[in-house]
Amino acid sequence: MTAFKKDIDRILNQARVELAGASDAALKASLFEVFTDFFDWSDSWRETITFAVLPPNADTQLANTQYGIATSEGQIIRLLGVLDPNGVPQPAILLLPSPTILLQNAPNVAQDTLKYTAVVSKNVVLPADADAFPIVPEFVLTRYPTAIIAGLKAKMMMQPKMPYGNLKMAQVHWVSFNNGWAQAKTDAYHSNTVGAQSWRFPSGYRMNSQRGGISVPGDIGFS
Amino acid sequence: MPQATPNTALATVKDYITDARVLLQDQVSPYRYDDGSLITSLNVTLLQARHVRPDLFVYKYCGEVPQFATDDSQNTSKVWIEPQFRLGILFGLVSHAYSRDQEDVQDAKANEAMQVFNAVLTGLAIPPIKGAA
Numbered sequence: 001m002t003a004f005k006k007d008i009d010r011i012l013n014q015a016r017v018e019l020a021g022a023s024d025a026a027l028k029a030s031l032f033e034v035f036t037d038f039f040d041w042s043d044s045w046r047e048t049i050t051f052a053v054l055p056p057n058a059d060t061q062l063a064n065t066q067y068g069i070a071t072s073e074g075q076i077i078r079l080l081g082v083l084d085p086n087g088v089p090q091p092a093i094l095l096l097p098s099p100t101i102l103l104q105n106a107p108n109v110a111q112d113t114l115k116y117t118a119v120v121s122k123n124v125v126l127p128a129d130a131d132a133f134p135i136v137p138e139f140v141l142t143r144y145p146t147a148i149i150a151g152l153k154a155k156m157m158m159q160p161k162m163p164y165g166n167l168k169m170a171q172v173h174w175v176s177f178n179n180g181w182a183q184a185k186t187d188a189y190h191s192n193t194v195g196a197q198s199w200r201f202p203s204g205y206r207m208n209s210q211r212g213g214i215s216v217p218g219d220i221g222f223s
Numbered sequence: 224m225p226q227a228t229p230n231t232a233l234a235t236v237k238d239y240i241t242d243a244r245v246l247l248q249d250q251v252s253p254y255r256y257d258d259g260s261l262i263t264s265l266n267v268t269l270l271q272a273r274h275v276r277p278d279l280f281v282y283k284y285c286g287e288v289p290q291f292a293t294d295d296s297q298n299t300s301k302v303w304i305e306p307q308f309r310l311g312i313l314f315g316l317v318s319h320a321y322s323r324d325q326e327d328v329q330d331a332k333a334n335e336a337m338q339v340f341n342a343v344l345t346g347l348a349i350p351p352i353k354g355a356a
Contacts, residue, residue: 021346023305026278132282163346 002073007141008133014149019156021163027152028132034151034177035124035134038144042185043078043121045137047071052113056106063106069099069118073135078121085114094120140184147180233309236291236298239265239316246317246336256320259293265302266290268315268340272304276344279304311343 015027039045049069056063069076079094082101091104099120107114124134141148150173156162157170233239240261244250273280273288280286283303291298304312314336321333335352342349 021307023276023278023308025281025305029278029281161345 001138002129003133003136003138003141007138007145008131011141011145011149011152012133015152015156018153019164022156025132026156028128028134030152030155031148032124032126032128032134033155034148035136035140038140038147038151038177038181038184039074039121039123040077042181042188043080044181044184044188045074045122045140046080046188047076047120047122049118049120050115051101051118053103053107053116054113055108065103065106066095067101067103067116069101069120071099071120071122073137074122075125076120077123080119080121082119083117085116090116092118143187144180144184147177147184150174150180151177230306232306233304233313234301236262236265236300236302239302239313242313243316243320246313247320260323261316261320262291262293262298264316264319265312266293267319268312269302271315271340272308272312272344275341276308279308279344308344310349311340314343315340 011031012024012027015022016024019027049071051067051069053067054064076094076096076099079092079101082090082092082103084090084107093102094100095102101116101118103116124136128134154170154173154177156164157166157173159165160167231238233242240258243261243264244254244256247256249255269288269290277286280288289302291300291302302309302312318333318336318340321329321336324330324333335350338350339352
């Protein structure tokens, strides 16, 4: 769900008050950078995408291991993991710019199709909405408004010779923004729990080592 | 929460021309500053505004500077400048109009108007308007 207009207006109104002399156009342009950094560093905007995987059969003895995936909002930037129908992590990488999952192994079960689940990290992308505000998920403005407004003030205040330019305060707000996206990253990786360790599949079944001569491309756990 | 009616002051070319004539004290025909020259002053002022505040032209004009026809004094075309900067555009227009005159008083008024233009677009406090020396 995209951000509500009331949350967007609140962010912009707060910025207008504290950044006197700033234009709305400059605020929206800087906000795109703020969201880009926030999601890129925190991996907090995630989506679970299910895709059908075809095993080899008599007609296609060489199974297809490349599967394109897509999202309706934002852009896919990172693959966090792929699970088979049994919840077992599968080694895979993500090819960009056209998001394509490349599985290391094709399934060897005798079924027509299997549903694999990919968890991806996303980021903002153009075009923005009709008001030139970046299209972002609802949670970022309801859960991390302080971080977003701090990042916006930091980026705006870095501009010298502007009425709202203030390098010292920009540094202060930048620290607050960094704390904000770091918290978002922690929340995402700990699945919004308190005191729990980040989830990983039992180590006995994890295949992120070189033992047995099997090389695995990339991290496949939810670390 | 009460909803305010959006301020439409200085929203169109005609608004700028009308208010500029008040500042120029040129409201009775035949005009000292004809409509075509005032619209030219507006176009030139927008060029200078693009120089000091390019962010004002990023979205509505895609980074380009608009140009308004000088032969249409009733031009109701909207000038898409954010409300807090419109006063600066008006004074920039007035400054350009004063600049063509050769009297010392007009030069001083042109400079003052240009200072207001710069203050509104790049600063906060509008400098006081001084009387003629």
